[in-house]
Amino acid sequence: MSSLLVPYYEHPAVRPAEWAALLAAAPRLYAVVINPANGAGDHPDPAFAETAVRLRAAGVRVLGYADTDYGRRPHPEVVADLTRHRDWYAVDGAFLDQVPATPDAYPHYQRLASAAWSAGCGTLALNPGTPTHPCYARIADVLVTFEGPWSTYRTFPTHPGPPPGTHVCHLVYDVPPEADLTDDARRKGATLHCAVPGTGDHPWGTLPHTVRPPR
Numbered sequence: 001m002s003s004l005l006v007p008y009y010e011h012p013a014v015r016p017a018e019w020a021a022l023l024a025a026a027p028r029l030y031a032v033v034i035n036p037a038n039g040a041g042d043h044p045d046p047a048f049a050e051t052a053v054r055l056r057a058a059g060v061r062v063l064g065y066a067d068t069d070y071g072r073r074p075h076p077e078v079v080a081d082l083t084r085h086r087d088w089y090a091v092d093g094a095f096l097d098q099v100p101a102t103p104d105a106y107p108h109y110q111r112l113a114s115a116a117w118s119a120g121c122g123t124l125a126l127n128p129g130t131p132t133h134p135c136y137a138r139i140a141d142v143l144v145t146f147e148g149p150w151s152t153y154r155t156f157p158t159h160p161g162p163p164p165g166t167h168v169c170h171l172v173y174d175v176p177p178e179a180d181l182t183d184d185a186r187r188k189g190a191t192l193h194c195a196v197p198g199t200g201d202h203p204w205g206t207l208p209h210t211v212r213p214p215r
Contacts, residue, residue, distance in 0.1 A: 040084035093123030173203030
């Protein structure tokens with residue numbers, strides 16, 4: 001089952017073995033989030049373009065990362081990221097990070113969703129990182145309702161799922177090698193997940209324990 005949504009924020013030229021491992025894991029991947037420069041950057045990167053082509057050829061969705069700063073980042077800047085991801089990397093969708101969980105920001109994200117769809121976005125993932133108001137399920141294909149360390153996730157309760165057609169995703173870091181998140185995430189209401197060993201400010205520079213490069 002394709003239950004892994006993997007944000008992997010490393011350069012393909014620096015970590016070729018890790019990207020090769022992601023490609024080898026294609027049947028288990030729902031999507032991979034690419035993040036060339038905290039977004040699309042200001043110029044195309046040939047290594048990411050080639051990697052995006054290879055992922056899509058393997059049947060993996062490619063989502064372009066865009067920070068929304070909890071609604072504070074101006075709409076045109078986010079849209080520019082979405083457009084560059086489309087033009088430079090032919091992404092299948094967008095991963096909007098730092099999304100609020102409260103309904104007051106919903107109109108802003110509804111406008112961003114319309115812009116994403118106009119840019120050819122087939123899959124829209126929103127990352128509040130916490131249980132969110134159900135209004136966001138109207139526009140999201142994926143809602144990330146948990147992002148945090150394993151120590152917190154262990155006591156994270158089950159939450160009601162969104163309407164049919166929207167996936168719930170849990171992103172967990174600082175996960176020990178012996179922990180298997182697949183069943184735990186399902187019990188807690190998630191259809192997608194990612195569990196990585198990374199810690200600190202950059203946990204998404206590590207791969208899930210179940211996706212390892214060859215030794």
